[in-house]
Amino acid sequence: MDSHLRRTPIDDDLGLGLQAGRERGVNKDGSFNVRRLGLPRFRLYDLYHHLITMGWGRFLGLLFLAFLATNAIFALMYLGIGMEQFTRQGGMAFRERLQDAFFFSAQTLTTVGYGHISPQGFLANAVAALESLLGLLSFALATGLLYGRFSRPQACLRFSNLAVMAPYRGFDGFMFRLVNMRSNELIEVEATLSLSLQDPASTTRRFILLPLERPKIHLFPSSWTVVHPIDETSPLFGLTEAGLRRAKAEFIVLIKAFDDTFSQTIYARTSYTADEVRWGARFKPMAFIGPDGMTEMDVARLDAVEDLAPAHRD
Structure with missing residues (x-):
C-alpha cells in the first residue's frame, strides 16, 4: 500500500468486516458479499x-x-x-x-x-x-x-456505471452521479462515500471516510454529481491509478433520502472498484433547455463520459 495511505487516519469499520474476501464488499446493485452461517433454518x-x-x-x-x-x-x-x-x-x-x-x-x-x-x-x-x-x-x-x-418505500436510484477522476477547481476530483428513475419527489438527499483498501501485509481491509464537496442537497428533481475533491487534505492526493489497483480499492456509496410520497426515509447503495474508475475523463451534460424553456434531462446520458487529457499513471 502506498506510504501516503499508511499515514491516512482510518475510520471505524463500516460493518462489512475487516477480513478481505472478494474484491468488493458491496455489489453494484447494493447487495453485500457477506454470507451469514449458523442461522436458524426457519424463522x-x-x-x-x-x-x-x-x-x-x-x-x-x-x-x-x-x-x-x-x-x-x-x-x-x-x-x-x-x-x-x-x-x-x-x-x-x-x-x-x-x-x-x-x-x-x-x-x-x-x-x-x-x-x-x-x-x-x-x-x-x-x-x-x-x-x-x-x-x-x-x-x-x-x-x-x-x-x-x-x-414499502423503495429507492429507485440509478448510479452511473463508472466513476471518473476529472479536473475540479484546480485539482482533481473523484466523481460519480445518480438520478431518480421515478416521478416521485425526494428531498434532503444525503451522500456518504467511503474508501476501502486492502493491506497486502495482513490481507485485512481498511476504511477511510472521504469528505464530499457537497454531502447533502435539499431537492433532487434532476441528477446529482457527487464530488470528492482531491486536494492536499484528501486521502487520495498523490495516489495513482496503479496505486488504487494495487490496494484493491473500493469506493462504497450510501445514499439517504426522504421520500415525499410515503413520508419515509429510503436508502440506496452501490460501489466502484478501481477498475470502474475512469481516469482523465468527465461526465457529459445531461440537462438541456427545451424549446419551451423547461429544463429537460436525458436520463439515457447518465453514463456518458468524454476523455480529456491522458490519465496520470505510474
Whole structure:
C-alpha cells in the first residue's frame, strides 16, 4: 500500500468486516458479499421478509401455486369423504368426481359458492366450513402481503456505471452521479462515500471516510454529481491509478433520502472498484433547455463520459 495511505487516519469499520474476501464488499446493485452461517433454518420473520422483498413474478407465482395446492388438498379430502355426500350433476368417473371436488373447493375457499355443488352430510359440511375459515384467513394474509409490498418505500436510484477522476477547481476530483428513475419527489438527499483498501501485509481491509464537496442537497428533481475533491487534505492526493489497483480499492456509496410520497426515509447503495474508475475523463451534460424553456434531462446520458487529457499513471 502506498506510504501516503499508511499515514491516512482510518475510520471505524463500516460493518462489512475487516477480513478481505472478494474484491468488493458491496455489489453494484447494493447487495453485500457477506454470507451469514449458523442461522436458524426457519424463522417466521424471514418468511415475511422474503415474501415482501421477492420479485413480483415470483410472488404472484407463489400465490398461484399455494392456491392450486390448497384446492388440490381439499379436493382429495372431499374425494375421501365420498362425492355421494354432495348434491351435484356430474358423472361418477374419477376424472369427473375429481373435477367437481376441485372446483367445489375453489368456490368454497373463495366464498363464491355458485350452488351447483353443495355438501349434504355432516362430515362434508364440516370440511367445507373449515375450508371457508381457511379461505378467509388466507385471503386476509394475502391482502396484507400485497399492502405491505405496495406500501414499502423503495429507492429507485440509478448510479452511473463508472466513476471518473476529472479536473475540479484546480485539482482533481473523484466523481460519480445518480438520478431518480421515478416521478416521485425526494428531498434532503444525503451522500456518504467511503474508501476501502486492502493491506497486502495482513490481507485485512481498511476504511477511510472521504469528505464530499457537497454531502447533502435539499431537492433532487434532476441528477446529482457527487464530488470528492482531491486536494492536499484528501486521502487520495498523490495516489495513482496503479496505486488504487494495487490496494484493491473500493469506493462504497450510501445514499439517504426522504421520500415525499410515503413520508419515509429510503436508502440506496452501490460501489466502484478501481477498475470502474475512469481516469482523465468527465461526465457529459445531461440537462438541456427545451424549446419551451423547461429544463429537460436525458436520463439515457447518465453514463456518458468524454476523455480529456491522458490519465496520470505510474
